[in-house]
Amino acid sequence: MPGIKIDQFLAAPDREITVVEYQDIFQTEAALKHGKFSKEYQDLSTVILLDPADLKKIGASDGDLVKISSEHGTVVVTAKKSEGDTKHEVMAKEGHQGHPGVGYMPASVWLNILGSTPAPVSAKVSRSQQKIYTVSELIPGFKV
Amino acid sequence: MTCTGCALLCDDIDVHDGEVRPACRIGAAHILNRHQVDPMVNHEIVSIDDAIGHAATLLTDAKHPMFLGFGNSVTETQEIGVRLAEKIGAGIDTCSSHAHLIDDIIHNRVRTCALSEVRDMADVILFWGADPMNTHPRLLSGYAYYPRGKNRQHGWEEDRTAITIDVRRSHTASICKGMHKIVFGHEAEFVDALMLALQNKVPKTVYDSKQVLKLAGTLKKAEFGVIFAGPGLVESVPHDAIIRLMDRLNEFSDFRILPLHSQYNLRSIAAVKTAATVTTTDVATGATTNNTTNNTTNTTTDAADAREQQGVGTQTSKITLNSLREADCILCVGFDLISSLPQACDIDARIIIIDPNETLTAGCADVVIPCAAGGVDMAGTAVRLDGVEIDLPCIMETGQAGVGMPTDTPTRMSDASIMNRLLEAV
Known part of the structure; x- marks a missing residue:
């Protein structure tokens, strides 16, 4: 059938990861400069840094949207290929290269939807065709 | 001038022609922040007097009030906040993981x-x-x-x-x-x-x-x-x-x-709470007790020991949904509850916020009261993360253009004045 591809009927492969919080000065600046409802703040908050091996396993590339689901909630964010831990000379010597199975997300309401942070959260990540939801779409009863 | 963008309280800040030097990105954005909200009751814009009046009514009617935050308030506001908490029997939780340390x-x-x-x-x-x-x-x-x-x-x-x-x-x-x-x-x-x-x-x-x-x-x-x-x-x-x-x-x-905490005056609220006559409520247990001490170091140590022996803490390391369910009225002072705990939008409690900035909590709050920012358009004192007390002069006068600041700054009431009005009204 023209226009229909077989992979449309297959579930996107997923991967168990641990989501860990990090602080991003540019995101903090955007919250103060443009406000927490701004696109600038949302763009810097809805990001997950994934190890290249994890990106490959879920069939995603740098900049693709991914769905992250924990027992507390689900969010859609942009996947970024992590620089990994290999850049740092000391780390490389100590053998801490890459971080497969671990995703890093900036501290924000999108991360907190997944569970209590900064304690690491167990979640599943998979490629997504959905859009990134705004704060008001994520939280029931929320009025802007 | 002093920057209140974080707990370092850098005191070498100069503001000229709308530029903040030599502040960091956070400090400059904090001082030049123009994202303020209007006073609101039930998501409708009202006068600041109406918002304070409505907040006072909610606090007066509350059976289990809870105060959250105060880490981003000047010491003077914290002291009035503790007196208000004492008057209405509210617990105070700074919601900081650094509280124990x-x-x-x-x-x-x-x-x-x-x-x-x-x-x-x-x-x-x-x-x-x-x-x-x-x-x-x-x-x-x-x-x-x-x-x-x-x-x-x-x-x-x-x-x-x-x-x-x-x-x-x-x-x-x-x-x-x-x-x-x-x-x-x-x-x-x-x-x-x-x-x-x-x-x-x-x-x-x-x-x-x-x-x-x-x-x-x-x-x-x-x-x-x-x-x-x-x-x-x-x-x-x-x-x-x-x-x-x-x-x-x-x-x-x-x-x-x-x-190394971010809230610029977190160190102070711990001391203010310990030094005062405080009715503290442990949000995790709902237990309530009274601790009376004076301001000397020795007795504050005794008070802390006494609290520990009674099993009642003034500090919790992380706010949780269950702990909030005990409260029927939550006052957030310089603390964005919904950003930390989005599920709190569902809880059956009235929410009041007093904050200089636009916060996500405004989307769920019953009452929103904007206030001046400590060290920006409101003077006061704060305690740096190493315990050194720092004076916070005004970078700009409320409602006026300060040194090198734009003239479009709206008038904002200080959070100390707002807390005082609440203290008188409840």
């Missing part, structure tokens, strides 16, 4: 020091669960790593060793001479391994024993060591384990600890 520092359970001592004397600096390059950008250049100090004339090149202990390679780790990666679920195990290594015992652990022994060797040789404790340490390691580690380190060298 600050309590330990205030009550001399761990050794601490001033930031000037770090600059002048520190030769081994640990950033543990902390990433100051993203949270306190001027810490490294002002005190902890780069500057030439009195006894550290060769600065970071020769005189200082900075080490990061964290779950990830942070930006701060990229400039440090060493990095130890924490394994999830084994955070306290790293402390135990280090304690053993300090005694020259080889730890059996998930961590590389050689690297832990090497770290212990570096720490033992320190003339003046400092641990900057970030959320990654205080959230994952029990505070008594931190005390034991500090005691062990001080058997071999001179080690101090400093909390």
